[in-house]
Amino acid sequence: MSDGEIVVSGLTKRYKTLLAVDGLSFSVRPGRVTGFLGPNGAGKTTTLRMLLNLVTPTSGSATIGGSRYADLRDPLRTVGAVLEASSAHKGRTGINHLRVICAAAGLPKKRADEVLELVGLTPAAKRKFKGYSLGMRQRLGIAAAMLGDPRVLILDEPANGLDPEGIRWMRGLLQGLAREGRTVLVSSHLLSEMELLADDVVIIANGKLLRQGPMGEVVTSMTTTAHVRVRTPQADGLTAALSGLPGATITPRGDNTLLVTGVEAPAIGKAALAAGVELHELTPERPDLEGVFLELTAGKAGIR
Amino acid sequence: MRLVRSELLKVRTVSTWWVFGIIALVLWALATGVNWISTAVLVNPPEGTPNDDAQFNAVREAANVAANLYTSGQFFGLMIVMLIGVIVVTNEFAHQTATTTFLTTPRRTAVILAKLAAAGIVGLLFWLGTTLLNFLVAPLILGLYDVPSQLGTSALWQAILLNGLAYLIWAVIGVGFGVLIPSQLAGTITTSALYIGGFFAGAIVLNLLADKFGDWWNNLQLIVPPLASGLLVTGTDLPGSPPRWSGAAVLIAYALVAGVIGTLITRKRDIS
Numbered sequence: 101m102s103d104g105e106i107v108v109s110g111l112t113k114r115y116k117t118l119l120a121v122d123g124l125s126f127s128v129r130p131g132r133v134t135g136f137l138g139p140n141g142a143g144k145t146t147t148l149r150m151l152l153n154l155v156t157p158t159s160g161s162a163t164i165g166g167s168r169y170a171d172l173r174d175p176l177r178t179v180g181a182v183l184e185a186s187s188a189h190k191g192r193t194g195i196n197h198l199r200v201i202c203a204a205a206g207l208p209k210k211r212a213d214e215v216l217e218l219v220g221l222t223p224a225a226k227r228k229f230k231g232y233s234l235g236m237r238q239r240l241g242i243a244a245a246m247l248g249d250p251r252v253l254i255l256d257e258p259a260n261g262l263d264p265e266g267i268r269w270m271r272g273l274l275q276g277l278a279r280e281g282r283t284v285l286v287s288s289h290l291l292s293e294m295e296l297l298a299d300d301v302v303i304i305a306n307g308k309l310l311r312q313g314p315m316g317e318v319v320t321s322m323t324t325t326a327h328v329r330v331r332t333p334q335a336d337g338l339t340a341a342l343s344g345l346p347g348a349t350i351t352p353r354g355d356n357t358l359l360v361t362g363v364e365a366p367a368i369g370k371a372a373l374a375a376g377v378e379l380h381e382l383t384p385e386r387p388d389l390e391g392v393f394l395e396l397t398a399g400k401a402g403i404r
Numbered sequence: 405m406r407l408v409r410s411e412l413l414k415v416r417t418v419s420t421w422w423v424f425g426i427i428a429l430v431l432w433a434l435a436t437g438v439n440w441i442s443t444a445v446l447v448n449p450p451e452g453t454p455n456d457d458a459q460f461n462a463v464r465e466a467a468n469v470a471a472n473l474y475t476s477g478q479f480f481g482l483m484i485v486m487l488i489g490v491i492v493v494t495n496e497f498a499h500q501t502a503t504t505t506f507l508t509t510p511r512r513t514a515v516i517l518a519k520l521a522a523a524g525i526v527g528l529l530f531w532l533g534t535t536l537l538n539f540l541v542a543p544l545i546l547g548l549y550d551v552p553s554q555l556g557t558s559a560l561w562q563a564i565l566l567n568g569l570a571y572l573i574w575a576v577i578g579v580g581f582g583v584l585i586p587s588q589l590a591g592t593i594t595t596s597a598l599y600i601g602g603f604f605a606g607a608i609v610l611n612l613l614a615d616k617f618g619d620w621w622n623n624l625q626l627i628v629p630p631l632a633s634g635l636l637v638t639g640t641d642l643p644g645s646p647p648r649w650s651g652a653a654v655l656i657a658y659a660l661v662a663g664v665i666g667t668l669i670t671r672k673r674d675i676s
Contacts, residue, residue: 145676153510154503154675170510181507187500189418196417204410204508244504 103165104130104178104251104283106151110160113146113307120146122307123160128285128300130251133278135298135315136287139397143307144287145183148256152181164252176205180245181254187241190230194221194240197229198247207247215243220269234261242270252283259290271297291390301389305397319392328360328368329353331381341375342368356380407509407518408525411492415526420491425533428484432477432534439476440545443469447549458643468642470554471563473542475637477534478567482574482633483599485530489523489578490595493666494588502675516667520579527575531568566636566648573655574633580662583670603630622646626654 106128113121121143128134138144149155151162153169161168164179172178188197198212216222219239224232232240238261245253253274259267274297278284288294294301295315302312311318332338335356342348347362360368365384372379415421446464462468496502509515543553554560578595585591606628613621623646625631635651 149674149676152507154506156672156674172510175510176508179507183503183507184500187503189414189495189499189501191418192414193417196413200410200413200417201504201508203413204407204505206406 104281105166106162106164106252106254106283106285107166108147108151108160108162111147111150111157111162112159113143113150113155114158120307121150121157124304124307124309125160126302126309126312128283128302130283131278131281132299133274133284133286133297134300134302135294136285136302136304137289137291137294137393138287138304140289142305142397144304145256146307147304148181148183148254148285148287151254152179152183154183174205174248176201176207176248176250178248178250179252179254180248180250181256182238182241182245182258183256184241188229188237191228193226193228194232194236194243195225197240198244201244201247205248211247215246218246219243235263235266238262238266238270242273251281253277253285255284255286257288258286259288259293267293291388291393295389303393303396310396311392315389319389327385328363328365329381329383329385330358330360330368330372330379331356332358332372332377332379334377337375337377338372338379341371341377345371407514408521410508411518411522412525414495415488415492415522418495420488420495421526424484424488425530428477428481428530428534431480431484432537435477435480436473436538436541439473443473443545443549443551447551459645462642466551467554467557467559469551470542470546470557470560471637473545474535474538474560474564475567476538476542478570478633478637479603479630481530481534482570482630483596485523485527485571486574486578486581486595486599487592488526488530489575489580490582490585490591491578491588492519492523492526493579493582494586494591497586498588506675512671513667516579516583516663516670520576520663523575523579524572527571528568531571535564535567562648563637566652569652570633570636570655573652573659576659577629577655577662580659580666583666584662599630602628606631626650629655629658 108127109125111121111124112119124143124147136144136148146155147162150157151164151169164172169175169179188194192200195212195216198215199209201207202209202212213222213225216225219242221236221239221243224236229237229240238258242255242258245255255274258270262270271293274284274286278299286294286297298315300312300314301318303310303318311321313321330338333356335352335358338358339350342350342360342363345363345367349361351359351361353359365382369379369382446469449464496505505515506512546553581595582591585594606625610621610624610628610631613624625635626646632651632654635645635648636655
């Protein structure tokens, strides 16, 4: 399972008046969950659809394990994709939806039962799709993606419509699949979920790449200065003690809280001890993914 | 081949086929009733009917009366089969299953060919069904008017088999139109209107032109597809009408054009 790398290179899609994806390049490694992030309208779905040969790029290329999707000999055995929750005929039962795919892909019929079991939909197998809740539809989509036991999984907003229990289930499933050496690419705008789920992130806005890399690196790369939150009943005393430290900037935050930048927490603690100032809290603040994301995409979201 | 099986499974696992089957059955009963009446008129023409009209006399030949009954239900049957062809394609867009279908099979030409084959098979099944019904009913009606069953006449069997060809071709035309008009509502309404409207408008306009400018204009029946399929089932060639094979050729040409244009469009279309 070493050749499941996704490589997007100079990918561009121009609609009549809109440049939806603009010279986008990134790569996605096997064995990890990669989060694909961007504000609404950033071009995430268009990018995934170009990767899967559903939309023709204006220029550039996207390959999976070195081949374009259209050139894969057995696409379902290589790539499983979940694109929108509602892609089944309303009047067809869940099990029949999967059997239709099995027939077209030359997979044995029993795979349909197996993947339904995997996603916990066996009790609803013979129910028509129109009777499925949004969460059940997502599960059916994941089941369809797993039919060919693919080494690459591509999911567009899979957490939409799942309840907290369902989200936790999906997180476990995707992380387990990545640990088996598969490539997992998940687009989402749910940042908190992505922080728990993804090992790597690719962040785009306006169809352009903003940042890509391991989650931790991307988050820290945004941390130019350390922030430390300090709470003390003697704010004035602490301000006086810290003003002697080179590079320290002190911003009062009210409620006996100061935000200190330019000095690490141990140095602040030491200065407070030397000055005899009582501390109630000393917290180094790391920007989270949400902060990074909002900073990177500020002013780039919305209707284009 | 597995794509055709998948497409047939798609048809089989939703209610469309039996809903259309019931509609086809009702329309077949209606058509057969009308044909019963016309049989009565043809066998015992009312007083004062001129007996020197070559076409009328040809239609009255026992083989052709029988052909009309054994291919009863063609007009609406073909429309139903065409609509099934339209729906086989437009379902994919109406229910957003095109994504899944083209993910499973990125070779889009193969998908359309499978749909053509599956719709053709369904079309032939509808032909088989109505033909079996006609085999039950036609001998009874013929018997009422003391016309022999005609089952030994080759003209009758030609009509029955050409009728099957018409069912096959109209299913293919339906698929072609489905690709051209991916919206299900627009696709079904447009094709039905063209089919029914084309039949009546074509017949009326050509009749007028033939009356005014001469019988040559009747040959243009050929280029109006619903009239062309009627030619296939007349039994023997009728005087004043184009030969039957030409009707088949024109229909096949329409089916090819619809199928090829549809395939080319599908290959290029963005699925989103």
